[in-house]
Amino acid sequence: MMGAGKSVSNEQTWWNDYFYNETCYPDENSSYEEGDVCDLMDGTKFEAVFIPTLYSVAFVVGILGNGLLLGVLFQSRKRWSVTDTFILHLAVSDVLLLVTLPLWATQYASSLGWEFGTGLCKFTGAIFTINFYCGIFLLACISFDRYLSIVHATQMYNRRKPWVVHASCSLVWFFSVLLSIPDWIFLEDVKNDRQGHRAVCTRNYYKSGLDVRTQKIAARALYHALGFVFPSVVLIFCYSCILLQLQCGTKGLQKQRAFKVIIGVVAVFFLCWTPYNVVLLADTVQLNNNTGTCETNIYLGKALTVTSSLGYLHCSLNPILYAFVGVKFRRQLLNILRSMGCKLKTTVKLESFTRRSSIWSDSGETSNSIAI
Template sequence: MMGAAKSVSDEQPWWNDISKEFNETYDSDGNFSYEEGDVCDVIDGTKFEAVFIPTLYSVAFVVGILGNGLLLGVLFQSRKRWSVTDTFILHLAVSDVLLLVTLPLWATQYASSRGWEFGTGLCKITGAIFTINFYCGIFLLACISFDRYLSIVHATQMYNRRNPWVVHASCLLVWFFSVLLSIPDWIFLEGVNNDRQSRTLCIRNYYKFNLDVRAHKIATRALYHTLGFMFPSVVLTFCYSCILLQLQCGTKGLQKQRAFKVIIAVMAVFFLCWTPYNVVLLVDTVQLNNNTGTCETNISLSKALTVTSSLGYLHCSLNPILYAFVGVKFRRQLLDILRSLGCKLKSTVKLESRRSSVWSDSGETSKSIAI
């Protein structure tokens, strides 16, 4: 593997190690080929990424920054009345914003013919920030669903205003664990020159330590599949399934309907955003482990990973809509802010509960279904 010409890996931010370094050689035109002799033209894939990635990342950045910015503004205005859930939402919004601000740099890498132009230092910082906030967002979603589960199904308040340190400790633990998961980025990420394409890319360079590249890729992907998708999927599915079963026994028709819609939306958006990428990545990982696949297959998988991973990044742009914009209190406070700025608006929103959080879940009331 080390004897072959080095091609770049991890061309997408964080876990997307698309190109296959092992068993590759190059022809006289700079196209890579496999040992079987199949010649692969990577120019088509590069052109596709140069158009698709900057476009979708720009949309995710604008929508996500606006949505999370409004959410943070409302949270700031109501900071004296924060509930437990509002604290989780605050950390989730901050996590999403920090992840989103890295997207323009990744988009620039693909839009520019020179690739990554920001140096190794910023490469490490940007990659680590991306990893930290991706995992932090996923874990916070799990915390929110678990808090809902305890409150609605068991009428138990793990977090309450009498012990505010518990929720803060939980959030700090999530951030700390996410930072630990970013350690490989601080070690391996760097700007690497690709002489054949005359570009520099921010990638994980395993070669500098003479490591088994394929083994480390598989280990990284296994960690992501376990903690980045399977773990939150199990937690969200279990918690929300139990909540739905509990709500079926309730008697509040209107609130029940609203709760059903929000829960279904939360689960549907999470799985629609992340399942396609995980399926494609799993197929690519199996192929990587077995060292199989033709040039056409690998290029197709490369494009599929680009599309599905970009779809996954849109999830952090949708979080404000799912976790706050559906809230009655949030909409009322947002309208108040807009009116204070001089906007003339007619509100039909009625506040249902003084104790409900901005996120519209009652942080202190057990058996609440006003999700």
Template sequence: MEWIDGIGDLYDNSSSGDYCCDDGGDVCDLKEGKQFEAVFIPVLYSVAFVVGVLGNGVLLGVLAQSRRTWSVTDTFILHLGVADILLLLTLPLWAAQSAQVQGWTFGTPLCKITGAVFTINFYCGIFLLACISLDRYLSIVHATQMYSRRKPWVVHVSCSAVWLFSLLLSIPDWIFLEAVHDERRDKTVCVCNYFKFNSETVGDWRLASRLIYHTVGFLLPSAALIFCYSCILCRLHSGSQGLQKQKAFRIIVAVVMVFFICWTPYNITLMVDTLTSNNTITDRCGVQTSLDKAKIVTSSVGYLHCSLNPILYAFVGVKFRRQLLDILRSLGCKLKMSPKLQSVGPSRRSSLWSNSADTSNSIAV
């Protein structure tokens, strides 16, 4: 697979194809991997693209319609939706690279732009999820408002900092990404060409990019989510919220579980690939072929997380569903609204996913 590791650590000629697999020095047969890639990447990426763009598009449409009543959480959700859509918009190009016989036909400039856009928005989405969890943790556990409507510039500064940090993490893509011809595969691929400076440091660059991804793109955000939501659950468990507490438990468990279900398999696969990147394995070809297939499938599952974000962070909200039904009715759809949705008033301080004016008492945490 030409484009494997998601962010920055793209396929390079030293690891994921040009390796010897037996004592005789014979190179691996890439035919099986190429066939699997040419079929499954376009299909899986297309599903993620269509579902994600439609879901996040609806989310942004509802946010635009209710922009006068935005809460702090809605601002984070807006940036999260934009980041998810921009990330998903790069998937058709990667799918085209796998499906086309010629490979990447869009040139080096678009290779750099597409790879960098993917990296920026991948990190941005993860960091925004961490910001949302931190905001809920401070509001519910410590009854402290990190952000307030009186100081809207604070949340905008936080979002700008997230985008800036994500941009800095994309610098390696701007430097190393190139459209190069892979002679063994006889096709052009958009890859991080670590050979352009010093061939002896290829392994070091590849390992460094993997460590950055695992640490900054998964382990740290995971630690933040686990810590914040664990503390929130403990606080709710010790309170007397009744049915609201039970609903909060379900939502929190869904948020954490979906994040880990989507991204843990890919990270485990990538860690195994990193550990087995040396040439001491007896059946190197069989192991690498299996890992390449696993990375195709697990990375696609990870990208589906962008499609699920609207459901997790907006569609669970009564107010969001009411406003979505209002938009559909304004377009001529004849829809009935349940008494529960009719009872939701236009609170100026409530979030799209929570009708509580005080986020410390929000059940949609």
């Protein structure tokens, strides 16, 4: 497989780019201090230890959590609410993203780098991008659904019009696929002579014949706009309005539970993704101004590696945030475990419910729900 890789000249310098911990290269106009030689192996050694470890944790925790979530959803499929449909798509997108992590971890753990060829590089990278955006957009849809239900007591999505929620999910997947087009075009198995002739699965912007720096900045601007700013605005607006609405209500225990869930949703999203976006923005500014030294680039590369890996952990936390906090989810899970012969001791009273309700909510209808 390695024979298919393309050789990268020694004059090209290592950068950490965009979604993946990519190895990208600035154009020939890049300038560094005289005599400044980049030790690329330093960053490679760091990645070889850090990325496989964190990706393995994210993979195991995420697959187990989302697997349990999908199992409970399947078990309660006859009582699905609109919210559960969104959760189903969110869990599927998270699982599909997580299954790509072992391949990326192998790239950094192996002394040979990416050993799977250009075809699998394009496919894996596109799958990653599709499910990254799909997960982010679905979080925005769920937030908007909660906003309409709690603040305006309006059901944009309801059981009488199931096609609306399915159409929304289909649009989310469609736009996510569109955003993966650059991966199908640019991702390649590339060999880097300055990193011990290791191969990396990276975007090769040189093949287009256009200015490399402009293409990279455009790609990063698109990510910042759609991958962080847009969902951030939706989350902040929707949940701020929900919190204000709940403060005016009178339901004590349910209101306190909703406050905790809302704060958790917003806090975890920003804790996971803000550090990466801040570091990426700093790296983009340096790339645009062409002012960085090799040492600065290597430090930024390590920071991007750490913060991007932290962001990917968000997929592992989604089941906890969007389902495990739900009383009915816990009831369903305990029922499933008991049906499998597990003897569990719990003080929770497992009450049967006949209303079609979300597994993450105690409310029968989303319009009356005050819990996430």
